[in-house]
Amino acid sequence: MRIDEHLAMLRRDGPMVADAAQAAGLDAMVPPCPGWRVRDVLLHLGGVHRWAAGHVREGRPKPFPTAEEKTFFAEVDDEALIEWYRSGHQTLVDLLATADPALTCWSFLPAPSSLAFWTRRQAHETAVHRADVEIATGTTPTWSPEFAVDGVEELLRAFFARRPERIIGDPPTTIALSCTDVDAAWTIRLDGEGLHVADGAEPATLAVRGRATDLYLLLWNRTGLDGFAFEGDPTALGAWRGAAAVTWS
Incomplete structure (x- = not known):
């Protein structure tokens, strides 16, 4: 899949996470993630989006040190959590949409470019957590066969191929x-x-x-x-x- 196709999926799935969270309620259990509630998914995914955006924005050649990484994963009151999540997602989408194709920054999976890596990884990160929150509402998400196959490829040949x-x-x-x-x-x-x-x-x-x-x-x-x-x-x-x-x- 192309960068613009991954970006389109990230742009679509991100708000669907927030919509499902509102439907389920922040206190709803997330069956695929034992011990997690919907608020935990939003805190995690909102932090991941901010962490990813930080690498893209700064063109970082190395990952953030642990102490700095933790700052992306804030404690957010329930009243503000969904909008906090939406804001982080939109910032990430905007950065990826306007990034220089020649962007060079740290990444942790093989990809044709840094931009291709971050767009693909965040598209699938968001898709999988969309599944978590939608399952908490009692529904199961679907994607196009092409995106799902790309997700299997990324999981088997990149994500788990690291180690x-x-x-x-x-x-x-x-x-x-x-x-x-x-x-x-x-x-x-x-x-x-x-x-x-x-x-x-x-x-x-x-x-x-x-x-x-x-x-x-x-x-x-x-x-x-x-x-x-x-x-x-x-x-x-x-x-x-x-x-x-x-x-x-």
């Missing part, structure tokens, strides 16, 4: 993933050395077929098992869910 040794499978296990609404498939292997990803659906411990949106949510541990077709050993999915945990550090 594949963290996604250990003992004993080794393989999961083949096939989209039913677009021509895309992957086979992931978890073994003692970490995560390995191949194109196509190869013979595997477990084969999973579903819509691209649903596979995107499944790999981010944001959905249950309804709506998928399975063939093989279902315990393989438990190995993924246990290993592919994401936390902010």
Whole structure:
């Protein structure tokens, strides 16, 4: 996907997070994130947007030190929280929309450019947390198959590829993933050395077929098992869910 396409998704999904938060209520539990309430998602995502914007605005060659990073994650009263979140999102969108394509700053995943990295990463960061808040309202979000496939690619080949040794499978296990609404498939292997990803659906411990949106949510541990077709050993999915945990550090 192009930078402008990622930016369009970020611009669209950001307000949808706020709208869902208003519908759910800030005190509503967020099922995909045990222990979190909607306010926690807004505080986290609003801080991430400000943190990302800081790198873009300053063209920082290195990440913010821990003490400075913490300043982006403020404590905000409930009365002001949704507007605080909206403001941070809009600032990020405006910065990315007007940034020099030749922008050079720190990034942590492979990308054609710094601008491409930050736009793609924030589009998917926001999309996944949109899922969290919408699920708290009792609904499940959807995206175009193209965006969902891009999200799976970013997760498997970039986000977790940074440190594949963290996604250990003992004993080794393989999961083949096939989209039913677009021509895309992957086979992931978890073994003692970490995560390995191949194109196509190869013979595997477990084969999973579903819509691209649903596979995107499944790999981010944001959905249950309804709506998928399975063939093989279902315990393989438990190995993924246990290993592919994401936390902010």
